[in-house]
Amino acid sequence: MFNRFIYKFVLSVLVTFGIPGVTLAQSNTIVRGIVTDSLSGSPLQFASIYFKGGRGVISNKDGSFTLETSNMKFKKIEASYAGYKTVEFSISPGVDQSLNIALVLADDDNTVVVTSKRRIKYSNKNNPAVELIRKVLEHRDENRMGGYDALQYELYEKMIVSLTEKPKITEKKLLNKFSFVFDGEDTTSFEGKKLIPMYMEEKLSDIYRQKDPTRRKEYIKGEKKVNLGEFIDSRGVSQYLSRMYEDVDIYQGSISLMSNQFLSPISQLAPTFYQFYIRDTIEENGQQFVKLYFTPRNTNDLLFRGTMYITTDGRYAVAKVDMTVSKNINLNWVKDLKISQRFEKTDNDKFILTQSNVLAEFALTKGSKGSIVGERALSFKDILINKPAPDSVFRGQEVVNVENDASQTDAYWNENRHVPLSTAQSQVYANIDSLQKMPSFRRLMDWATVLLAGYKAFGPVEVGPVNTFYSFNPVEGFRGRLGGRTTPKFSESLYFEGYLAYGFKDEKFKYSGSASYSFNKKSIYTFPQNFVRATYQFDTQIPGQELQFVSEDNFLLSFKRGVNDKWLYNRTSKFEYINEFGKGLRYTLMFKHTGQTPALVDSNGIAKSGGIRYLNVHGVDTSFINKLTISEVSLELRWAPREQFYQGKTYRTPIFNKYPIFTLGYTQGIKGLFGSDYSYSKLNFRMFKRFYLTTLGYSDVVIEGAKVFGTVPFPLLSVHRANQTYAYQLNSYNLMNFMEFVSDQSVAVNIDHNFGGFIFNKIPLLKRLKLREVASFKLLYGSLSDKNNPANNADLMPFPFTYQKTGSTITGFERNTYGLGSTPYIEASIGIANIFKLFRVDAVRRFTYLDNPNVPEWGIRTRVKFDF
Incomplete structure (x- = not known):
């Protein structure tokens, strides 16, 4: 050694x-x-x-x-x-x-040759198919459309929604007059099925793209779509279909479809989640290709199976791909999904996308006979590669409409559409237009609107919404309400809306009336909004719920847990101007004058059952304040780039994408203006963003912040959104009591994550149920400065409290409202979604401030959501 x-x-x-x-x-x-x-x-x-x-x-x-x-x-x-x-x-x-x-x-x-029923174990190691897909990954950036320095092409886009069979209900005497709409059949689009087109839209555009800096410009030369009439938001339908059938880039790591993200077979993670097999080497037009088959390792995951053809010239480019999904996939309502793309060789020997087709079949169940088929087809022509366009081409908005009157004619489309329509497709425009003009169809759609939107039309007036006709609460007991509004049939510029309600317990009428003037001669509810409105209202309200995203005037939300005694009577005058313009920008200017009176108290200000008191305390002397008067002006800015939504009668259903939504608001209270009691300033910020994590699902993240400047009583502080219903509310604290916490500065983080079945898909018994895991985390951190804390400022009215009695003797009191301290409010939940494809159930846990009176530590909350 x-x-x-x-x-x-x-x-x-x-x-x-x-x-x-x-x-x-x-x-x-x-x-x-x-x-x-x-x-x-x-x-x-x-x-x-x-x-x-x-x-x-x-x-x-x-x-x-x-x-x-x-x-x-x-x-x-x-x-x-x-x-x-x-x-x-x-x-x-x-x-x-x-x-x-x-x-x-x-x-x-x-x-x-030895045969055996035992399946050969698949392995990535020493697998030529896996080595091949890794070569494709190495050359991915140079082969995709975004990999060119400059690119120009003409894009033809066609979207079609069809039925697979004629509805049997049209055989009834009442509806057989509509049967002509279902007579045409298309047997060319979907192998083995006869399609009856019901909706179609086409678009022809010139597209300019640049890599550095990254820019894209679209000039729309022609656009045509089926007119669905006043009962259905055609723009919303178009946006919804575009979100469901997004552009498919096979070279992307993930592919967005049906509001979900699928892991692409050309992804860094693909060898982990896919199995690859080389099937053959073939030759077409003098070019050799490897035929590569891919299939999911787990057939419940959001993955594809199919075949792609890869070049053998050292570029490892995709020349053709055909793929579908497994019948076991954890995807609601989708019976079949097919994607087909074709690439052609260019002058520089690269392959570029020239055709893309996405086709999906929807049904209530996998075995349903009748179904709906949606198809989006793209065709690319006149492709120019690496020939930069002048900077002037990219100036202005990203999408510019340059179509002329000729673009609406049949002759224009017969000459310019890349692919001819089938006979059935060419009839759909005229058929639906004829249907819209039939009085019987319009009556049918009118009643369908009552069921779906809650409004019934009577000429130029609509009555509704139906779900507010009856509700109840501790102040009013049983509450009846009847409301209505005018429509564009009354006036294209002037709109009126109002309601009258009555509480049978407090025996008081509540009411609201508003008048609006639209500057763009469109309904004040439709995009783009540009109107001024004046409103006068007297009604009940729970403090802190004015920023709520659901209406309390709803029967199902009348059921609440715990003590529900924090109510106000508000008498409000409001003037507002709302303007929406390009690139998702909107601003709202508003003046509001409010008189607040606590409910659930008698004429002497003594609470009947807890409730809110407005007290003025000077040493041992205490007096009751019957009303708090507030005058304020505010400005709110909202930016939602590339926002998509479906426009309902009085609401918008967001179609979330990867882009954030920002809201910034400033409010100034003016003392002395129309008797206003206080001067103060408020600043609010909110950011929403959906993060897609491919195989791990997606997270909805909300970050909020608020700051109150000045010395104000507790009703004018930030009263944090609580939820005492049994419904799970995404934007509220589900185990916080109404008016439990106030602050003059705060920041909040809300994360709601949907795993999309990532875990359940791998459990043999559970994966058949198509369940999905969900989890949420909510943190609210804030503080209350000494100047706004009644414990440190005797000039402020004290927080609400409840007297503790022994018989008729008052022995003490119990506080109900608290200022947020150094400890943040935290709650979290885990749950199961997609129960019967509709329900979500969460087990919610509250972690802090458990010593506050009447607060739950655990709770079960439910939510109904339609999702793919």
Whole structure:
């Protein structure tokens, strides 16, 4: 051992001082060669050659390979190829050597074939198909459309929604007059099915794209769509379909469809979630391709299966892809989904997308006979590569409409559409237009609107919404309400809206009336909004719920847990101007004058059952404040880039995408203006963003902040949104009591994550149920400065409290409202979604402020949501 030590020491000294002739250099093991077919001698591309027990390479298009390692332990290599016998060779470590390999077919006469029911275990290791997809990944950026320095093309887009069979209800005497709409059939779009087109839209555009800086410009030359009439938001339908059938880029790591993200087979994670197999090498038009089959490892995951054709010229580009989804996929209502894309060779020998088709079939159940088929087809022509457009082309808005009157004619579309329409498709425009003009159809849609939107039309007036006709609460008991509004039939510019309600317990009428003037002669509810409105209202309200995203005047939300005695009577006059304009920008200017009176108190200000008191305390003297008067002006800015939504009668249903939504608001209270009691300022900020995590689902993240400047009583502080219903509310704190917390500065983080079945899809019994895991985390951190804390400022009215009594004797009191302290409010939940494809159930846990009176630590909350 001592001799070995001396030897190493002397050797290291010689090397260190550079003694001539002494070197420790060590040669790598290098194996070069060609893989061929043993019978024909033809080179085999994509054969796997690897060190036994180590990594390897795949052969090039001429069958050549070079395998190298610095590890001297490898003394053997193996070569394999689909359909051939695997062979093994001995090699010399540390030597650069040549080795030509001739592979023998597995079904050669000299080969004994053994069959077995046992499935061969799939492995990524030494798999030529996996090596091939990794080569495609290496060349992904240079092959995708966004990889060109500049790109120009004409884009033709067609969207069609069809039925697979004529509805049987049209055979009824009442509806058989509508049957002409269902007479045309298209047998060319969906193999094995007859489609009856019901909706179609077409668009023809010139597209300009640039890589550095990244820019895109679209000039719409023609646009035509089926007119769905006043009962359905055609713009919303178009946006909803566009969100469901987004552009498919096979080179993207993830592909958005049906408001979900699918992992692309060309993704860094693809070898982990997919299995790949080389099926064949084929030749078309003098070009060789490898036919590569891919399939999900787990058929419940949001993955594809299908075939892609990859070039063998060293570019590893996709020339054709056809893919679908598994019948077991955790995707609601989708019976079938097919994607087909074709690429053509350009002058620079690259392959570029020229045709893309996405077709999805929807049904209530997999076995449903009747279904709906949606199809989006794209065609690219007149493609110019790497010929930059002038900067003037990209100025202004990203999308510009340059169509003229001729673009609405049949002659224009017959000449310019890239693909002719089928006979049934060409009739859909005229059929739906005729249907819209039929009085009987309009009456049918009128009653359907009552069921879906809650409004019934009577000429120029609509009555509703139906779900507010009856509700109840501790102040009013049973509450009846009747409301209505005018429509564009009354006036295209002037709109009136109002309601009358009556509480049978407090025996008071509540009412609201508003008048609006639209500057763009559109309904004040439709995009783009540009109107001024004046409103006068007297009604009940729970403090802190004015920013709520659901209406309390709703029967289902009348059911509440715990003590629900924090109510106000508000008498409000409001004047506002709302303007929406390009690029998702909107601003709201508002003046509001409010008189607040606590409810659930008698004429002397004494609470009937807890409730809110407005008290004026001076030492031992206490007086009751019957009303708080507030006058304020505010400005709110909202930016929602590339926002998409479906426009209902009085609401918008957001179609969330990857873009954030920002809201910034400023409010100024003015003391003395119309008797206002206080002067103060408020600043609010909100950011919403949906983060897509591909195989792990998506997260909805909300960040909020608020700051109150000035000295104000507790009703004018930030009263944090609470929820005492049994419904799970995304934007509220579900285990916080009404008016439990106030602050004059705060920041909040709300994360709601949907795993999309990532865990349940891998559990044998559960994956059949198509359940999805959900989790949420909500943190609210804030503080209350001494100047706004009644405990430190005797000039402020005290927080609400409840008297504790023994018989008729008051023995103490219990606080109900608290200022947020150094400890944040935290709640979280885990739950199961997609129960019966509709329901979500969460187990909610509250972690802080558990000593506050009447607060729950745990709760079960439900939510109804229609989702794919």
